[in-house]
Amino acid sequence: xxxxxxxxxxxxxxxxxxxxxxxxxxxxxxxxxxxxxxxxxxxxxxxxxxxxxxxxxxxxxxxxxxxxxxxxxxxxx
Amino acid sequence: xxxxxxxxxxxxxxxxxxxxxxxxxxxxxxxxxxxxxxxxxxxxxxxxxxxxxxxxxxxxxxxxxxxxxxxxxxxxxxxxxxxxxxxxxxxxxxxxxxxxxxxxxxxxxxxxxxxxxxxxxxxxxxxxxxxxxxxxxxxxxxxxxxxxxxxxxxxxxxxxxxxxxxxxxxxxxxxxxxxxxxxxxxxxxxxxxxxxxxxxxxxxxxxxxxxxxxxxxxxxxxxxxxxxxxxxxxxxxxxxxxxxxxxxxxxxxxxxxxxxxxxxxxxxxxxxxxxxxxxxxxxxxxxxxxxxxxxxxxxxxxxxxxxxxxxxxxxxxxxxxxxxxxxxxxxxxxxxxxxxxxxxxxxxxxxxx
Numbered sequence: 110x111x112x113x114x115x116x117x118x119x120x121x122x123x124x125x126x127x128x129x130x131x132x133x134x135x136x137x138x139x140x141x142x143x144x145x146x147x148x149x150x151x152x153x154x155x156x157x158x159x160x161x162x163x164x165x166x167x168x169x170x171x172x173x174x175x176x177x178x179x180x181x182x183x184x185x186x
Numbered sequence: 187x188x189x190x191x192x193x194x195x196x197x198x199x200x201x202x203x204x205x206x207x208x209x210x211x212x213x214x215x216x217x218x219x220x221x222x223x224x225x226x227x228x229x230x231x232x233x234x235x236x237x238x239x240x241x242x243x244x245x246x247x248x249x250x251x252x253x254x255x256x257x258x259x260x261x262x263x264x265x266x267x268x269x270x271x272x273x274x275x276x277x278x279x280x281x282x283x284x285x286x287x288x289x290x291x292x293x294x295x296x297x298x299x300x301x302x303x304x305x306x307x308x309x310x311x312x313x314x315x316x317x318x319x320x321x322x323x324x325x326x327x328x329x330x331x332x333x334x335x336x337x338x339x340x341x342x343x344x345x346x347x348x349x350x351x352x353x354x355x356x357x358x359x360x361x362x363x364x365x366x367x368x369x370x371x372x373x374x375x376x377x378x379x380x381x382x383x384x385x386x387x388x389x390x391x392x393x394x395x396x397x398x399x400x401x402x403x404x405x406x407x408x409x410x411x412x413x414x415x416x417x418x419x420x421x422x423x424x425x426x427x428x429x430x431x432x433x434x435x436x437x438x439x440x441x442x443x444x445x446x447x448x449x450x451x452x453x454x455x456x457x458x459x460x461x462x463x464x465x466x467x468x469x470x471x472x473x474x475x476x477x478x479x480x481x482x483x484x485x486x487x488x489x490x491x492x493x494x495x496x497x498x499x500x501x502x503x504x505x506x507x508x509x510x511x512x513x514x515x516x517x518x519x520x521x522x523x524x525x526x527x528x529x530x531x532x533x534x535x536x537x538x539x
Contacts, residue, residue, distance in 0.1 A: 112404065113224045113523075116397040120227040120390045124234055127386025131241060131378040137275035140296070140304055140340035149381075154334040157293055157308040165303045 210534035211462065219430045219490075219530070221523035224401050227394040234387035241378040245274065248373045254366040255292070255352045262349035263371060265299060268341045275339040277377040280350055282332040283368040284313040287358040290367055294336050297347040304346070309334025314358065337377060348373065398525065402488075405432060405522030409501070412436075412515040416508035421500040424520050425493030430530065432522035435468070435487045435503060436515040443470050443483035443510045453491070454500035455535035461499075462533055464489070468505075482512070490522075490530040497535065 136149030143160045150156075158167040248266065255261045268276060282290050289312045296305040315328035350371065355363045408424050424431060435449050446469045453462045470483040493499055503516050 112400045113221055113397055116393050116400065117223060117226050120230045120393045120397075123386055123389040123393065124230050127234070127382045127389070128237060131237070131380070131382035131386070132273040134275035134337060134339055134377070134379050136379060136381075137337035137339045138305055138307070140338055142340060151335040151337060152309065152333055153331070154294065154307045154309045154336050156336075157306045158303070165305060167303070167306065 210532070210536070212532040213529060214532070215527050215529045217527045219522070219524050219528060221401050221404065221525065224397045224523070224525065227390060227397045231387065231390040231394040234383065234390045238380060238383045238387055241380055241383050245277070245374045245377040248375055249371070250373075251371045253350060253369045253371060255350050255369055256366045257352045257355045257362065257364065260293075260295065260349045260351035262295075262297075262347050265345045265347050266373065267343075267345045268375065269343045270341055271376040274376040274378045275337040276341060277335060277337050277372075277374045278348060279372040279374070280309065280334045281370045281372075282309075282311045282334075283370070284311065284330070284332055287314050288312070288363065289354070289356050289358070290332070290352060291354040292334065292367070292369065293351040293353055294334055295349040295351060296338065297349065299345045299347070301347065305336075305338060307334070307336045308353070337379070401523055401525050402432075403519075405430070405519035407517065408520045409516065409518040411517075412513060414513050416505040416511040416514055417503065418514055418516045419500065419502040420516075421498055422518065423496070423498050424518065425496040425499060427492070427494050429492065429496070429520050430522045430524070431491040431493060432517075432519040433489050433491060433501075434515075434517040434519070435466075435489075436513075436517075437468055437470070437485045437505055437511060438513040438515075439470055439483040439485075439510040440512050441480045441482065441510075443472065443480065444507065446470060447485065447511070448506050449487055450502075450504045450506065451489070452500075452502040453493070453533065454502070456498040457535075458500070459535065461493075461535060462491075462531060464531070483510075490524075490528050492530055492532045494532070494534050499535075 135147050138145060138148050138156060141160065141163060145156065145159065148156065158165050249263070251263050253261050253263070278294050280292065280294055282292060284290060291308060291310045293306050293308045295303060297303050311332035311334070313330040313332060315326065317324055317326050348371065350369050352367050355367055357363060409420055409422050411418050411420055433451070437447060446467050449466045449468050451464050451466070452460060455461055466487050466489065468485040468487045470485040472483045473481045475481050501516065501518070503514065505511050505514055
């Protein structure tokens with residue numbers, strides 16, 4: 110009985126916590142905010158800049174595309 | 187009909203015998219010991235799966251636009267007015283349509299009404315296929331990863347411009363391609379993070395399973411005796427009107443094991459009066475070697491009792507035939523619960539009072 114109640118409590122905490130996090134999207138990119146520690150990248154789509162004094166500054170390596178190589182099973186063999 | 191008469195006589199005698207015993211013996215199936223709470227985590231997990239489904243359905247598509255973006259150029263879609271949503275974030279999904287063995291790097295750009303960049307993200311997409319050879323075998327493979335997704339929030343009823351810039355578009359050899367890349371943009375609002383919902387669904391399902399598994403192990407272990415023999419006897423203090431006693435008998439037999447054995451369970455009260463003398467059949471599951479010979483056999487049986495009043499009770503267990511029995515285990519759990527309606531033997535000792 111005790112164990113059941115304990116597991117039930119954990120289940121409720123898990124359900125409420127994941128629903129809350131899912132709906133509030135804490136890991137989305139926050140516009141006009143310097144700190145983006147929480148940003149959790151989707152589908153490998155990484156932010157290519159950051160906010161410095163409220164201005165979006167592109168990463169310096171952004172322009173150096175041309176050396177990019179795709180992945181896949183054939184890569185690196 | 188002598189056989190019929192004998193069985194009638196036997197059952198009448200049994201009833202008469204039970205009636206004259208200094209105890210009350212009743213066996214009935216009851217819902218009374220079901221741990222209803224243990225089903226709740228299962229429904230919570232089911233609810234989380236529902237939440238995952240609802241999560242995919244509640245987002246609203248604001249705009250779908252097919253673009254053709256030339257390399258090293260930025261193509262914008264018409265300004266979009268966004269209002270803050272009570273839940274979720276705004277999502278831009280870009281799907282590049284690539285030819286075989288092509289690579290692309292594109293940037294999703296979010297600009298304000300004046301065209302000033304307020305966020306951008308890069309996706310490196312590719313589509314490749316080929317043939318593999320290994321240990322004389324061969325086959326073909328094809329892989330593709332061309333979809334870029336960015337979730338953002340912090341919008342304050344404003345007009346934004348979304349653009350896509352193709353930074354690099356090449357073939358497998360690294361040679362630049364000059365044709366435009368077809369990219370499909372989908373903009374949605376009220377998007378919930380399904381990663382959390384999936385994590386919640388998996389987590390609650392795990393605890394739901396754990397809860398259901400834990401119920402047969404519930405209660406206080408008042409006796410756990412395992413001996414390399416076929417007989418166990420012990421005396422313990424247990425019982426009480428609402429205390430379900432879960433009796434678990436486990437039998438391990440050697441290679442000469444029969445298909446089934448019988449377990450005889452006798453319960454005596456504090457005066458040594460026999461309250462119950464039951465004989466149960468235990469089917470043995472056989473473990474076989476690779477060559478089909480029986481190596482060992484196992485069997486188990488669970489039965490339930492309520493002993494009233496609380497006091498000292500003696501338990502005697504005997505497995506017959508005993509020739510092949512290697513080990514006998516008797517486990518008693520007091521205050522146990524069940525998942526289903528169970529047949530319970532109610533015993534009342536009257537000799538003490």
